[in-house]
Amino acid sequence: MADGYDSAFLTTSLPLPRSAGRTRELTYPRFSVLLDPERRLAAVTAVNIDGALLRDVPRTGDWRLDPRVDAAEQTGPDVYSRNDLDRGHLVRRRDPGWGEADEARDATEATFFYPNAAPQAAGFNQSKELWLGLEDHVLEYAQATDQRVSVFTAPVLGDDDPPYRGIRIPLRFWKVAAWQGPGGLAAAGFILDQTELVDTAEGLLAAPPLGVFRTFQVPIEEIAGISGVDFGPLAAADVLNVRGARPDEWRPLSDPADITL
16 A cells, blocks of 8 residues: 555654464555554554644545455454444544645554554543544654654554454554754653453443543563564664663653653
């Protein structure tokens, strides 16, 4: 469909992270998806964002299967019907929407292919709002340099994810953002935990009334361990390294001011 994620987008070359499992690489305008055909969900997504050229593109596009992949290898509409599940964009709709108007429109519409979706509990609270705004926060931080950010996102495809309608619902999601800082490549890693919001008992999905999303800043090395993804030079570029964080330290976030960049 397009050229996909560009490893040379930042000043420092940054290869596409790779999953330890078998995946199919799908390219879209300015982003790529590594689809795990067994889990029918993305193991890795990667997008290039040029903050200086972002456009406010009207929301267009409908969720659809990618014709390049067998429908049995994608989590399609049947999983999301008549329940409390949202089709959670992994690459956000607006992230590849930059540059010329027609290119920006095509890129945002491409984010509606099902390989770029993952089941997320419905509802909205402060922690989920923080998760959805992490790319914006990093872009604002990177504004003093070239305003370019590469972002990698996917569900943690855990062995303990609960079964539901022929798939397993991911309980956690990871995100790693990378930018060119004054001292070279810099990166930050995050985890969203929706465990308290997912209950697939007796084949039904419900949101417990007191459940919450929890968002953490987590060392990229730790994310690599729980996701099975090879992040290449990103672990060494982690901003938490210079702050003396423990390799397994999870820092809870409730506000953008809690984020270490």
